Amino acid sequence: MKIDFTNPRFRKVGLTLLFYLVSWIVFYFLNKSFPSGPCTPGLGILGFMLLPIISFVLLVVNFIKVYKGDKTNFPSAFLHLIFIIGLLLI
DSSP states (O other), X not given: OOXXXXXXXXXXXXXXXXXXXXXXXXXXXHHHHSOOOSSSOOHHHHHHHHHHXXXXXXXXXXXXXXXXXXXXXXXXXXXXXXXXXXXXXX
16 A cells, blocks of 8 residues: 555644654753753753643644644644643653
8 A cells, every 4th residue: 555645634644743753852952952950940841841732732723624624634633632642641
């Protein structure tokens, strides 16, 4: 079975996965470049704290688009939901 990467669903899922991969890498290097102190969080930790909020906003935006009729955003919204649940379980 051949996967068609010109399909909007695969493209949006790929962009969602790329967003999370790049954000984890950037926050990791920010955490190494600006480490946390005993009373002050570093930039990487602040980024990791903001990531669930950003993910929730993206989840809401994708669900609004799905509700309006753009069904190609559903897999991306599902990935945001899985990521948020995963963060809550950690």
